[in-house]
Amino acid sequence: GPYFYIGGGNGGHLVEDLLVRMGWLRIHDKNREDFKLKWVETKNHINYYCFKEGEQLVNRIPNNAILTTKIGLLNSLREYERVMAKVKKGRYCRHLKMGDFFPESFRLDVRDDREAFFNTYQEGETWICKPTGMNRGRGIFFISSQEEVTALQERLEMMTQNRQRARLPFKGPMARIIQRYVNKPLLLDGKKFDIRVYMLIACTNPYVVMYHPGYVRLCVQDYSAEDLNVTAHLTNQWIQKKDPNYEEVKDETVWSMEHLNDYINETLADDKGLPQDWVFNGLTRRMKDIMLHCFHSVRHKIQCRLGYFDLYGIDFLLDEDMKVYLLEINVNPALHTNCEVLQDVIPPLVEETVNVSLDTFEKSRKNQSILPLTSMKNFQIIYNGDPSLHLPKIPPARGP
Numbered sequence: 001g002p003y004f005y006i007g008g009g010n011g012g013h014l015v016e017d018l019l020v021r022m023g024w025l026r027i028h029d030k031n032r033e034d035f036k037l038k039w040v041e042t043k044n045h046i047n048y049y050c051f052k053e054g055e056q057l058v059n060r061i062p063n064n065a066i067l068t069t070k071i072g073l074l075n076s077l078r079e080y081e082r083v084m085a086k087v088k089k090g091r092y093c094r095h096l097k098m099g100d101f102f103p104e105s106f107r108l109d110v111r112d113d114r115e116a117f118f119n120t121y122q123e124g125e126t127w128i129c130k131p132t133g134m135n136r137g138r139g140i141f142f143i144s145s146q147e148e149v150t151a152l153q154e155r156l157e158m159m160t161q162n163r164q165r166a167r168l169p170f171k172g173p174m175a176r177i178i179q180r181y182v183n184k185p186l187l188l189d190g191k192k193f194d195i196r197v198y199m200l201i202a203c204t205n206p207y208v209v210m211y212h213p214g215y216v217r218l219c220v221q222d223y224s225a226e227d228l229n230v231t232a233h234l235t236n237q238w239i240q241k242k243d244p245n246y247e248e249v250k251d252e253t254v255w256s257m258e259h260l261n262d263y264i265n266e267t268l269a270d271d272k273g274l275p276q277d278w279v280f281n282g283l284t285r286r287m288k289d290i291m292l293h294c295f296h297s298v299r300h301k302i303q304c305r306l307g308y309f310d311l312y313g314i315d316f317l318l319d320e321d322m323k324v325y326l327l328e329i330n331v332n333p334a335l336h337t338n339c340e341v342l343q344d345v346i347p348p349l350v351e352e353t354v355n356v357s358l359d360t361f362e363k364s365r366k367n368q369s370i371l372p373l374t375s376m377k378n379f380q381i382i383y384n385g386d387p388s389l390h391l392p393k394i395p396p397a398r399g400p
């Protein structure tokens, strides 16, 4: 059978099990170029110069940082907003406004942008400051008074001068965004939570982009708007694991989407004026719309070659008014199964990711239409660039 290579532990054994069952052979040398599929955690296992388009598959799009770093995503969304404002001037437009789903954000590594933040900040507000290329809640801090803003301003000013003196590029500690904090999050049993769902770019030539439901991550501790401690405010598992009670309650910190739906049906729907099963209708629709908007913002910039696919983990937050916020798009989302719910969600997700990506790859190679996709089960297509769907309609022939 064909060869495959796996680099890194994150979900790798799930991919291995699947491919071995299909009769594929695993190779361990990352420099061998005779693989059919490479599944890696980090791009440095992939030599894009040797990549054989249409013959091989790799699970990383080389320039995915335009979606998956915090600065990258902010730039992409802003630029798309600028372009759309020009294109749609005066015309009726259905597309989302960035401000409706993305908390107001500024870059700290760009002078004009950080000045804009210093002018925007109002005493008493809380903002959250996040490093661009990190994850798991690492390196995050809060700003919640004018005093802290001034201190930040001075720190940044000093860094800028030191860097200019040393002629260093403006990177490293300054590569951060500062974002308006959603300080009235919806709570589940008194706890803050966020929602992890998935976006799969199954194919880049043509584009096939999909949504997959995920799970809900709750904090161990009760939420308090006044007490800005990270354990009650950052929902990342990595942060929650540090809580001494984590081992005891860990299965309560991860809910399935069905659990969230039941909870909202029973305890919130009346209060908030929501129809039953809002999670699988209104909320899902909204998350898909936001995801599609993000995809459109980079659609013409992504490096497309047949054989690239990429699975992203997307973090959404809900506030008390059931408003849906996009927090970030993660490359290499955690595929561990250390909680009960994750054992149900992750293995089928990984298998379907591989199956669907192989399926679209083979169809594109053979010039077949992408649909129907029998390998698709829990994924839902949000964008299908199959050219046969977009052929101009031929007007009916006129009679003599």
Ligand SMILES: Nc1ncnc2c1ncn2[C@@H]1O[C@H](COP(=O)(O)OP(=O)(O)O)[C@@H](O)[C@H]1O
Pocket: 103, 128, 130, 134, 135, 136, 137, 138, 140, 179, 180, 181, 182, 183, 193, 194, 233, 234, 235, 236, 315, 317, 327, 328
């Ligand atoms: N603007 C915000 N308002 C409220 N909570 C936020 C906001 N941004 C992030 N958080 C919380 O912090 C966590 C980590 O933020 P995130 O942007 O996902 O960075 P990381 O890459 O470190 O996971 C989120 O899961 C969420 O719980």
Ligand SMILES: [Mg+2]
Pocket: 135, 136, 137, 236, 315, 328, 330
């Ligand atoms: Mg995150």
